[in-house]
Amino acid sequence: MSDFVIHACEQVLRFTTIDKWGSLSEERKQQLSFNMGVVALGLNLTKEESFQPLIDACQEKMSTKELHKHFRRLFTLHKITVDEDNVTKPF
Numbered sequence: 327m328s329d330f331v332i333h334a335c336e337q338v339l340r341f342t343t344i345d346k347w348g349s350l351s352e353e354r355k356q357q358l359s360f361n362m363g364v365v366a367l368g369l370n371l372t373k374e375e376s377f378q379p380l381i382d383a384c385q386e387k388m389s390t391k392e393l394h395k396h397f398r399r400l401f402t403l404h405k406i407t408v409d410e411d412n413v414t415k416p417f
Contacts, residue, residue, distance in 0.1 A: 327406060331368030335401050336412040337361040342394035343413070347383050354417065365397075369404050 341358040344350055350358065359380070366376040379396050382388035388396075401408065 327404075328368065331364060332406060332408065333412070334361040334364035334368065335397075335406050336408045338365055338397050339394060339401075339408060339413045340415065340417065342383075342390050342397060344390050347386060347390055369400070369406075371400070375400060 338358065338361050341350065341354055341361070362376060362380055365371065379388060379393055383390055383393040
């Protein structure tokens with residue numbers, strides 16, 4: 327897996343560690359969306375696996391904690407190993 331895709335996975339996990347969707351600044355929401363696109367293409371994810379959960383979190387149909395867990399499971403399924411220091415790094 328390319329370093330670019332792994333970094334995007336780390337960023338998706340990092341930006342979904344927040345308590346509520348509204349806690350993210352507009353800049354971070356844009357960064358999350360960009361990284362989500364990289365992840366979706368890099369892992370060949372379906373809309374239902376990638377963007378639909380993100381939309382659900384935006385509309386508060388899914389908590390950000392559930393969103394984070396969803397992506398963790400997907401990344402594990404795709405055998406992506408992330409650097410936890412990058413995931414827990416403050417922003």
